[in-house]
Amino acid sequence: MNKTWTVKSNGVDHQIVYKGRKLFVDGQQYKLKSANWFIQLVDYAINFGDVTCRLVVIGNRVDLAVNGTYVDSGKPYEPISNIPVAVTIFTGISVVLGFLMNGWIGACIGVLLGILYFNLYLKKKSLTPVIITFVIASILQVALGIGVALLLAPLP
Numbered sequence: 001m002n003k004t005w006t007v008k009s010n011g012v013d014h015q016i017v018y019k020g021r022k023l024f025v026d027g028q029q030y031k032l033k034s035a036n037w038f039i040q041l042v043d044y045a046i047n048f049g050d051v052t053c054r055l056v057v058i059g060n061r062v063d064l065a066v067n068g069t070y071v072d073s074g075k076p077y078e079p080i081s082n083i084p085v086a087v088t089i090f091t092g093i094s095v096v097l098g099f100l101m102n103g104w105i106g107a108c109i110g111v112l113l114g115i116l117y118f119n120l121y122l123k124k125k126s127l128t129p130v131i132i133t134f135v136i137a138s139i140l141q142v143a144l145g146i147g148v149a150l151l152l153a154p155l156p
């Protein structure tokens with residue numbers, strides 16, 4: 001995903017360009033590092049004199065906050081908190097459980113569930129909805145695996 005913003009500070013236009021995992025500020029490249037190994041999670045500070053910018057990347061959503069307000073969405077800037085390790089563990093369990101119960105399709109479903117867990121946590125800032133969703137999703141993955149096995153089993 002490529003995004004470009006122009007920020008004015010002290011009468012000078014500064015160009016900020018986001019390309020994948022790279023950030024370009026006035027043509028100078030900065031490499032971004034995600035705070036999480038599963039989902040792209042970046043909160044990078046850029047300062048131009050009296051103007052404070054924050055490049056925020058969550059998954060495939062990218063926005064630039066200038067002086068506390070996001071440019072694209074118009075919402076107020078909120079710092080990204082570190083995602084608890086439990087969310088990553090739930091994602092890993094969902095992928096492995098999905099693979100064991102339903103093969104590669106189940107693993108893909110597990111990845112989608114993992115994205116759901118991360119999004120739930122980032123929206124609610126609470127682990128409770130993630131835990132509830134994980135339990136329900138795990139039960140459904142096991143039920144789907146048993147149902148598929150029963151359908152594919154030869155009749156006596």
